[in-house]
Every structure is written in C-alpha cells, then in structure tokens.
Amino acid sequence: MLRQGLAAVKSRACLPCRRWLASAASEKHGHLPSSQSPITSKLKFFKSVTEDGGQIPTYRVLDGVGKVIDGAEVPEIDQAFARKIYENMVLLPTLDTLLYNVQRQGKISFYMTAYGEEATIIGSAAALANDDEVLGQYREAGVLLWRGFGLDNIMAQCVGNEEDTSGKGRQMPVHFGSPKHHFLTISSPLATQIPQAAGVAYAISRSPRRGKNCAAVYFGEGAASEGDFHAGMLFASTIPSPTLFIARNNGFAISTPANEQYHGDGIAARGPGYGVWTVRVDGNDVLAVLGAVREARKRCIEEGRGVLVEAMTYRVGHHSTSDDSFAYRSRSEVEDKKRIDNPITRFRLFMESRGWWSSDEEEVLRARLKKDVLEAFKRAEGLPRNELKELFTDVYGGEEPWNIKEQREELAGLLKKYGDSWEPWKNELARFKRKGQDILQKTD
Numbered sequence: 001m002l003r004q005g006l007a008a009v010k011s012r013a014c015l016p017c018r019r020w021l022a023s024a025a026s027e028k029h030g031h032l033p034s035s036q037s038p039i040t041s042k043l044k045f046f047k048s049v050t051e052d053g054g055q056i057p058t059y060r061v062l063d064g065v066g067k068v069i070d071g072a073e074v075p076e077i078d079q080a081f082a083r084k085i086y087e088n089m090v091l092l093p094t095l096d097t098l099l100y101n102v103q104r105q106g107k108i109s110f111y112m113t114a115y116g117e118e119a120t121i122i123g124s125a126a127a128l129a130n131d132d133e134v135l136g137q138y139r140e141a142g143v144l145l146w147r148g149f150g151l152d153n154i155m156a157q158c159v160g161n162e163e164d165t166s167g168k169g170r171q172m173p174v175h176f177g178s179p180k181h182h183f184l185t186i187s188s189p190l191a192t193q194i195p196q197a198a199g200v201a202y203a204i205s206r207s208p209r210r211g212k213n214c215a216a217v218y219f220g221e222g223a224a225s226e227g228d229f230h231a232g233m234l235f236a237s238t239i240p241s242p243t244l245f246i247a248r249n250n251g252f253a254i255s256t257p258a259n260e261q262y263h264g265d266g267i268a269a270r271g272p273g274y275g276v277w278t279v280r281v282d283g284n285d286v287l288a289v290l291g292a293v294r295e296a297r298k299r300c301i302e303e304g305r306g307v308l309v310e311a312m313t314y315r316v317g318h319h320s321t322s323d324d325s326f327a328y329r330s331r332s333e334v335e336d337k338k339r340i341d342n343p344i345t346r347f348r349l350f351m352e353s354r355g356w357w358s359s360d361e362e363e364v365l366r367a368r369l370k371k372d373v374l375e376a377f378k379r380a381e382g383l384p385r386n387e388l389k390e391l392f393t394d395v396y397g398g399e400e401p402w403n404i405k406e407q408r409e410e411l412a413g414l415l416k417k418y419g420d421s422w423e424p425w426k427n428e429l430a431r432f433k434r435k436g437q438d439i440l441q442k443t444d
C-alpha cells in the first residue's frame with residue numbers, strides 16, 4: 001500500500017522530495033527527522049558502553065614484574081628516554097618523603113604526596129610536548145620536574161621564600177605555577193581547572209599553535225563528580241578544542257572510595273557520552289601510560305577536540321598532611337598495593353631486562369637524589385621571605401583598593417604594637433626581607 005501510494009506521489013514530486021521518498025520507501029521502520037539513530041522494534045535498555053555489556057578494558061604493556069604481556073607493543077622508547085623517565089619516577093617519592101617529613105616538623109604548613117602515582121604522572125608528562133599547556137589538580141609536581149622546573153623552585157614554593165615565582169610565598173605549598181614551563185598555577189577549588197582547560201585549548205585552536213599543541217588537564221576521579229568536569233567535556237567536544245583530559249583514578253577522594261563517587265563504569269564510560277575518543281589505561285604501568293597518552297595527544301591535536309584518558313592507579317599515601325587514611329582503610333590494604341604492581345619496580349625490572357639499568361646505578365641514583373633534595377631544602381629554608389608588603393600586592397591591577405589599604409594599615413598598627421615586644425611576632429617578622437619595615441614605613 002505504502003509503496004503504491006509513494007509511487008504515485010513520486011511521479012509528481014520535485015527532485016529532493018523524490019529522493020526523500022525513495023529513501024523512505026526503502027526503510028523498513030522509517031527514521032527520525034533529526035537523528036541518525038536507527039529504528040528498532042526491540043525494547044532494549046543499556047547501562048554499559050561496551051558491546052558485551054561488560055566493563056571497559058584497561059590497556060597494559062607490562063605485567064606486575066615488568067615483562068611485556070602477550071600481544072602488547074612497547075611504545076617507541078630508547079635508553080636515554082627510559083632513564084629520564086625512571087629517574088623522575090624515583091625523584092618524586094624522594095622529594096615527597098623529605099617534604100612530608102619537614103611538614104611534620106612544622107617547617108612547612110602543608111604537603112601532598114604522589115606516592116603510587118609516579119607512572120601516571122611521569123608517563124603522561126613524557127608523552128606530552130613540553131610546551132603543551134598543563135592544568136593540574138595538585139598532585140602533578142612530577143610534570144614540572146619532568147620539564148626542568150627544578151628542585152629549587154619546588155622548595156621555594158613550599159617554603160614560601162623570596163625565590164618563589166609561583167606566588168611570592170602567598171599560597172599554600174604545592175600550588176605551583178610557571179608560565180615558562182607552560183604549567184598554570186594550581187588552585188584549590190576542585191575541578192575549576194577542567195573548564196579552564198577547555199578554554200585554554202580553545203585559545204590554542206585560535207592561535208598559530210593550532211595543530212601543534214594541546215591543553216592537558218589532570219583531575220582525580222573525585223573531582224570528576226563536580227559539574228565543572230561535565231562543563232569542560234561539553235565545551236571541548238561541542239566547541240572543538242584540543243583538550244586532553246587525564247583522569248587519575250587513584251581509588252579515593254580523601255576518605256570517599258571511588259565506588260561511592262560513581263555508579264557507572266568509572267570515568268572512561270563518560271567519554272562516549274560526549275562523543276570523544278576515550279581510553280582506560282593501567283596507571284601503574286608507565287609504558288602503557290606513555291603509549292596511551294601519546295596516542296590520545298595525537299588524536300586530540302589532529303581532530304582539535306577533547307580526548308579522555310582514565311589512568312587506574314592507587315593513592316598509596318595519605319590524601320595530604322591533614323589526613324590520616326588509616327581511619328578509613330587498613331594498613332594491610334596499603335601494604336599490598338605498594339607491593340603488587342608497584343609502578344617503579346615494574347619499570348625498573350623492564351629496564352634491567354633490556355640491560356638499561358643495574359643495581360649499582362640504582363644505588364648511585366638514590367643517593368644522589370636524596371642528597372640533591374636535602375640540599376635544595378636546606379638552601380630554601382635559609383632564604384628570607386618576600387617583603388611583607390607583597391601580601392597586599394598583585395591581587396588587583398592599578399590603584400590599591402580601599403579594602404586592601406584598610407587591611408594593610410591594620411597590620412601596620414598591629415606590628416607597631418606587638419612587632420618588637422611579643423616573641424612569636426618578632427620571630428615571624430625576622431623571616432621577612434626588611435623585617436616588615438616596608439609595611440611600617442609605608443605612609444600613603
């Protein structure tokens with residue numbers, strides 16, 4: 001019936017209408033006017049993005065003891081590059097141990113370690129170009145180390161001395177930033193960096209850097225529960241911008257375990273919802289991270305659109321120096337995770353199997369890094385803080401606003417009253433360049 005009716009109309013219709021009628025006649029169940037979705041007569045619900053309804057697989061190159069698994073291809077890497085990766089992976093916990101301990105001694109106010117996440121952080125840093133813009137969450141100091149930021153700059157920021165170029169000593173430790181190293185300054189409110197990254201990537205796409213660079217944004221699986229994650233993904237997919245989303249799924253958002261952060265298949269399951277290329281990778285396998293992020297970056301830049309990488313890892317350390325994780329997980333769980341699939345051991349064993357590393361070199365490296373880290377801290381500790389007046393500068397451009405002036409004058413008043421006589425104030429003041437005189441003498 002339909003076919004006969006259509007044939008009659010067709011003979012009188014214009015060309016585009018005739019084409020439409022021809023396709024309608026050939027379709028079994030019709031089609032939707034504004035979608036390519038095929039029509040089906042089966043009522044079928046789904047809650048997985050995989051064809052078999054299972055979980056998204058995890059890409060891995062090395063097994064737990066550093067052997068290449070069957071069928072895996074080792075990403076292009078030579079001895080020098082592998083050694084650079086390994087040295088940075090070992091540097092990270094060496095630095096963390098010192099800074100964690102000095103925080104415990106009261107010498108710095110706060111710290112966050114990256115124990116267990118060395119492969120995710122260094123492997124991804126190694127896959128990026130050093131001038132790709134990086135927007136970190138707070139556990140990615142390793143990206144800066146990879147790019148040659150240097151221990152003196154790390155220490156200066158954590159101690160807050162006059163050499164701190166990240167924020168002149170006005171920020172909490174680990175809030176690093178360096179335009180020279182294409183690393184945007186860390187900010188504490190979770191996930192704000194994600195839509196910002198889509199914006200940075202959009203700016204790249206409107207500049208001569210289009211097709212050369214991307215903006216890489218790091219965030220935890222906890223931060224991915226924020227609306228900002230979705231805003232960033234939507235931006236980067238609909239207003240195309242080369243944004244590389246790197247989710248560090250380390251199992252916890254402070255005390256909240258990952259399985260309470262989502263009901264679906266982790267963060268990776270969300271990528272296809274935004275129509276972006278997505279991959280899940282073993283975040284404790286540095287070669288897998290290197291290979292996956294290299295490919296992700298390539299797609300991101302070639303297509304000029306968001307790409308999502310979910311790195312599965314485990315936060316071995318406490319969330320921060322303000323946390324005691326044994327209040328919500330057992331010591332034995334942590335000890336097991338340290339042993340099984342340890343990212344540093346796995347890569348070391350791989351390097352040794354290639355004849356690229358030896359136990360003698362290991363000993364020399366560990367001793368050297370420990371010495372470097374300790375010396376850098378001692379040096380930083382001995383340097384004065386910036387002038388006290390810097391507390392009130394750089395927040396607004398132009399003239400000093402009335403409220404900042406009021407606060408500065410209030411501090412000057414307190415310094416006059418207590419600065420010379422009260423021991424704690426006297427000691428604090430002594431640590432600033434010009435010992436607070438810049439505030440006391442300022443008259444306007």
Ligand SMILES: Cc1ncc(C[n+]2csc(CCOP(=O)(O)OP(=O)(O)O)c2C)c(N)n1
Pocket residue numbers: 139188189190219220221222223224248250252253254315319
């Ligand atoms: C908007 C906002 N809410 C809450 C916090 C407090 N907070 C700081 S870190 C954190 C957990 C983040 O977990 P995750 O994103 O998984 O990163 P991880 O610490 O595991 O690396 C929370 C809740 C914050 N900084 N900002």
Ligand SMILES: [Mg+2]
Pocket residue numbers: 220221222248249250251252253254
């Ligand atoms: Mg987490």
